[in-house]
Amino acid sequence: MGKILEFAESLWKGNTDTFTHHPISAPFGVEQVTQGTWFIKGFANTIVRETGNGLVIIDPAAVMDHEYKFRKVRSVTALPLHTAVFTHGHIDHCFGVADYRLEAEANGWPLPRAIAHEDLPRRLDRYRQTPGYNAAINMRQFQGGAAEVSFPAAFYYPDITYKDRLSFSVGGIQVQLQHALGETDDHTWIFFPDTRVLCTGDLFFWCVPNAGNPQKVQRYCQGWARALREMQAVGAKIMLPGHGWPIIGANRIEQALEDTAVLLESLHEQTITLMNQGAPLDTIVHTVKAPADLLDKPYLHAVYDEPEFIVRNIWRLNGGWYDGTPSHLKPAPESKLAAEIIELAGGVDNLVRRAQELARAKDFRMACHLADWAYLGSGKNPDVGRQTAQIYADRAAAETSTMAMGIFTATAQEMRGKVPQRKKAGIPSVLESQDRRAKKSHTE
Ligand SMILES: [Zn+2]
Numbered sequence: 001m002g003k004i005l006e007f008a009e010s011l012w013k014g015n016t017d018t019f020t021h022h023p024i025s026a027p028f029g030v031e032q033v034t035q036g037t038w039f040i041k042g043f044a045n046t047i048v049r050e051t052g053n054g055l056v057i058i059d060p061a062a063v064m065d066h067e068y069k070f071r072k073v074r075s076v077t078a079l080p081l082h083t084a085v086f087t088h089g090h091i092d093h094c095f096g097v098a099d100y101r102l103e104a105e106a107n108g109w110p111l112p113r114a115i116a117h118e119d120l121p122r123r124l125d126r127y128r129q130t131p132g133y134n135a136a137i138n139m140r141q142f143q144g145g146a147a148e149v150s151f152p153a154a155f156y157y158p159d160i161t162y163k164d165r166l167s168f169s170v171g172g173i174q175v176q177l178q179h180a181l182g183e184t185d186d187h188t189w190i191f192f193p194d195t196r197v198l199c200t201g202d203l204f205f206w207c208v209p210n211a212g213n214p215q216k217v218q219r220y221c222q223g224w225a226r227a228l229r230e231m232q233a234v235g236a237k238i239m240l241p242g243h244g245w246p247i248i249g250a251n252r253i254e255q256a257l258e259d260t261a262v263l264l265e266s267l268h269e270q271t272i273t274l275m276n277q278g279a280p281l282d283t284i285v286h287t288v289k290a291p292a293d294l295l296d297k298p299y300l301h302a303v304y305d306e307p308e309f310i311v312r313n314i315w316r317l318n319g320g321w322y323d324g325t326p327s328h329l330k331p332a333p334e335s336k337l338a339a340e341i342i343e344l345a346g347g348v349d350n351l352v353r354r355a356q357e358l359a360r361a362k363d364f365r366m367a368c369h370l371a372d373w374a375y376l377g378s379g380k381n382p383d384v385g386r387q388t389a390q391i392y393a394d395r396a397a398a399e400t401s402t403m404a405m406g407i408f409t410a411t412a413q414e415m416r417g418k419v420p421q422r423k424k425a426g427i428p429s430v431l432e433s434q435d436r437r438a439k440k441s442h443t444e
Contacts, residue, residue, distance in 0.1 A: 002031040008245035018303045023206040023244035030072040034195050040072050044092040047240050051171030054082030056103040059201045061096025063152050070099040082170050087201025088184040089123035097156045117159035117179050119186035124155040138214040180295035181223025191234050206244030208302045212309025219313050221268045228261035263294045271314040280324025301351040304402045340379030348378045352387050364395040389415035
């Protein structure tokens with residue numbers, strides 16, 4: 001057993017955990033998981049299958065690690081790429097084909113093809129319209145605003161798309177593709193019947209499903225749960241997720257898929273029940289609870305996304321943008337509201353002092369309301385900003401999820417007046433940054 005499978009084993013047994021080793025962090029590398037099949041652990045994972053007529057590669061690379069992934073593949077097999085499958089159009093999954101095209105052209109080989117769900121090209125079109133927004137939100141999500149980040153402007157569009165399911169054969173090896181709504185509207189999971197290898201894409205991630213992501217487009221809690229149920233039915237023996245590590249053995253795979261489905265079904269049912277009772281979003285967000293025993297499972301810690309954010313996405317999919325709080329329908333500008341509250345509080349110093357008291361008592365939810373009002377209502381005064389920044393920094397240190405840590409850390413940076421510039425290409429040092437963050441969250 002190599003270091004990746006050994007690590008997966010110790011994670012499953014609870015000898016280490018995802019608070020220490022985030023699913024998108026090390027150990028990285030390439031390892032054979034069964035006959036003709038390699039698993040490459042990176043920020044996102046790549047799966048390589050040898051056939052009699054070249055390679056089938058699931059998610060060839062991320063925008064920032066395509067050279068690394070190409071080298072890793074070429075360290076274990078010299079076969080040309082025949083077919084790439086993109087599990088979805090996120091930029092940590094759908095890059096890398098260009099390297100194999102160049103290689104094929106240089107060697108006079110047939111050009112490879114890429115297959116994806118039919119909604120994937122529309123996602124790439126959207127990305128080309130919104131590079132500035134996507135750079136900004138990824139900077140917050142992964143770097144906490146601490147470094148420059150960019151978003152690519154050019155993409156490799158799939159050569160072939162499909163709608164519900166697609167089955168094909170390469171060099172005598174059957175490959176089954178199934179569409180699902182989940183983290184995205186363009187998701188595909190893949191099953192190889194001969195080896196019973198299941199490639200989940202991001203439908204399994206070694207943490208609370210990323211169905212809530214605060215800064216990104218709609219995600220699909222109920223569709224995700226259905227996809228997990230469908231994957232349970234194929235009887236896989238090896239499960240290779242889009243992030244994190246392999247799960248080996250039918251019983252473990254069944255348990256991991258079952259628990260993840262139950263978590264999502266519970267959040268969905270609780271939320272829909274309250275919506276049907278006419279509850280406002282505020283009541284729903286503070287009432288719905290994820291089953292605590294499930295969040296304790298080694299593969300379901302809230303280290304990336306959080307149940308609370310998933311509840312908001314269930315609301316967004318089934319309801320309108322009005323959240324049920326009447327003043328939110330046509331609100332005053334936040335800076336004016338903040339100035340009014342400073343006036344009522346008898347000055348900004350009183351508001352800052354109370355915010356600091358609440359933060360010391362670890363009531364960060366309340367402390368940050370007051371911090372926002374103090375900072376905005378003071379016209380983003382730098383002295384006030386330094387004090388409110390500390391409240392956000394303390395809050396970030398107390399969080400477990402990448403989403404919350406990233407946004408709160410970015411807020412602290414902004415309040416300190418440190419706003420990094422966006423770069424034109426590449427996402428530098430994202431792996432190292434996430435490693436540091438994972439270690440930080442464990443030590444605190
Ligand atoms: Zn991903």
